[in-house]
Amino acid sequence: MTPAPITINVDGKDYQVDPNQQLVDALNTIGIFTPTFCYHPDLKVAGNCRICLVETEGPRGFALGISCHIRPSPGMKVRTQLGSENVQKARKGVMEFLLVNHPLDCPICDKAGECTLQEHYMTSGRHESRLDDEAGKVYKGGADHRFTDAKGQDRGGKKIDLGPTVVLDQERCILCDRCVRFMRDVAGDEQLYLAGRGDRAYITTFPGKELTHDYDLNVTDICPVGALTGKHFRFQQRVWMLKKVESIAPDDSLGANLTIEYNNGKVWRLMPRRNPAVNKAWIANGTRLLYQTLDQNRLIDGRVAGQPVAIGAALAAAGKALAGAKRVAIVASGHLTTEDNAAALAFAESLGAKAEVFGGSWLAAGKADGIARSGDPVANRKGMQLLGIADNLDALAARAGEFDTLLVLGHDLYGANAAKAAALTAIPTRIVLASWNDATVAHSTIAVGVRCWAEVRGSMVNCHGRVQLLNACPVVAAAEIEPVWQVLTRLATFAGKPIPWLSEVDAWKSAVARVPQFSGMSYRSIGPMGALIVETPAATPVAAGA
Ligand code: SF4
Numbered sequence: 001m002t003p004a005p006i007t008i009n010v011d012g013k014d015y016q017v018d019p020n021q022q023l024v025d026a027l028n029t030i031g032i033f034t035p036t037f038c039y040h041p042d043l044k045v046a047g048n049c050r051i052c053l054v055e056t057e058g059p060r061g062f063a064l065g066i067s068c069h070i071r072p073s074p075g076m077k078v079r080t081q082l083g084s085e086n087v088q089k090a091r092k093g094v095m096e097f098l099l100v101n102h103p104l105d106c107p108i109c110d111k112a113g114e115c116t117l118q119e120h121y122m123t124s125g126r127h128e129s130r131l132d133d134e135a136g137k138v139y140k141g142g143a144d145h146r147f148t149d150a151k152g153q154d155r156g157g158k159k160i161d162l163g164p165t166v167v168l169d170q171e172r173c174i175l176c177d178r179c180v181r182f183m184r185d186v187a188g189d190e191q192l193y194l195a196g197r198g199d200r201a202y203i204t205t206f207p208g209k210e211l212t213h214d215y216d217l218n219v220t221d222i223c224p225v226g227a228l229t230g231k232h233f234r235f236q237q238r239v240w241m242l243k244k245v246e247s248i249a250p251d252d253s254l255g256a257n258l259t260i261e262y263n264n265g266k267v268w269r270l271m272p273r274r275n276p277a278v279n280k281a282w283i284a285n286g287t288r289l290l291y292q293t294l295d296q297n298r299l300i301d302g303r304v305a306g307q308p309v310a311i312g313a314a315l316a317a318a319g320k321a322l323a324g325a326k327r328v329a330i331v332a333s334g335h336l337t338t339e340d341n342a343a344a345l346a347f348a349e350s351l352g353a354k355a356e357v358f359g360g361s362w363l364a365a366g367k368a369d370g371i372a373r374s375g376d377p378v379a380n381r382k383g384m385q386l387l388g389i390a391d392n393l394d395a396l397a398a399r400a401g402e403f404d405t406l407l408v409l410g411h412d413l414y415g416a417n418a419a420k421a422a423a424l425t426a427i428p429t430r431i432v433l434a435s436w437n438d439a440t441v442a443h444s445t446i447a448v449g450v451r452c453w454a455e456v457r458g459s460m461v462n463c464h465g466r467v468q469l470l471n472a473c474p475v476v477a478a479a480e481i482e483p484v485w486q487v488l489t490r491l492a493t494f495a496g497k498p499i500p501w502l503s504e505v506d507a508w509k510s511a512v513a514r515v516p517q518f519s520g521m522s523y524r525s526i527g528p529m530g531a532l533i534v535e536t537p538a539a540t541p542v543a544a545g546a
Contacts, residue, residue, distance in 0.1 A: 319494020337458030
């Protein structure tokens, strides 16, 4: 239950705040920007950077305290940088200490543009330098990696290979300890630690060990400076050039929230998008690196009898085959959006009694990791079930002889389980709509390239019943390829019973009409954080003649 708001006084004005928030979050919520380095809403409070200092009133008057460590209490009086010179001076002091030995390599630092040290210098820093040029800087770094630069200066460790994914620049570290807390408290594997003491302390791995964990790239996101960077993104793009689209992870049924970041016709990275109800601020390395598959081995044209053809020719061949078919098995997919699967049902209806819809997956499900993965690789399994599509691929394999035409939607059945899928080869006409040139395309008689998860707008329902939106990144593998729902509307036209949908919104409305749990939901009401369905008894699975 949400607690009742309490009133606190900030800089002489009363505000209602959530008593369960840390004061730093409460201040940011009411619009008073409060800088942080070590604080992170999804990590334990450490309180070691001191940049979030404010004054609160106690028995002996106002005194400085760190707002990340303070919970608001009724009637609390707070002074911030807006109402206290002491707070301003204290923060400038903190910034001066943080910057005095920080290297000035922003022009070549990957974090430039999203570095909180840069940002907080502008809002809270001391802008007149007191640095003595003669004294120079004292760079941090462990003895193993120190070196002498071209000017003869002793330097801390740079470009230290921590393991398969992450590179460390010890000089840039501001000892915020976020990476250590992430590995210890979130990943549950303490692979990083702070060695040394005082201003000589530095981040490192344990002797002889590497940083290697399925979630270790998250330390590069939460590192507030450029000390930890991911090998996959180092020196690829300046971050201020990147444009962002909000979407969700397509490889797991938790549906971790993420952004697709692109520039110059290429997707350069996927980043976690914070959603406290789903994945907090974390995504698995495997999800993060999926962007590398977006322009590899894509099916951007069609195939007829194994030969490459234009998309239009493949569509015409598929439409003709479906129109002339006697019994059609349509395989819907939990890897596709709810809109695509609603289109599968509508398409089956357009074909009439000769069509039957199947669903499910032959991919093995693992265990939830308690961070950002449920372990089920079928991202929209729940959405498929809500539409009443049964988990019955084994039944399809057993009854393959009943059908003369197979239509597989966005599923690599042969890649998931070649032994089981082999039974489907008994169906003479095998049509597949696929985003990648995969094993199922190789076993098809007709294949049509379609857009993949990053290129479509639509929705998926995560394993906890949260409807979440995918948005289309403008970078697509080929301009001619279309989302599955749209290709199905074209095929329905060939079959003589058009589906009059103009956009994915029409497909969503069709899903809402079929699923009582979606009632009243729109893309607007789902929003960027998703919306929970109201659970009702499960719909009857579509069995035959859908
Ligand atoms: S490496 Fe980055 S995250 Fe880790 S302590 Fe240093 S500044 Fe903080």
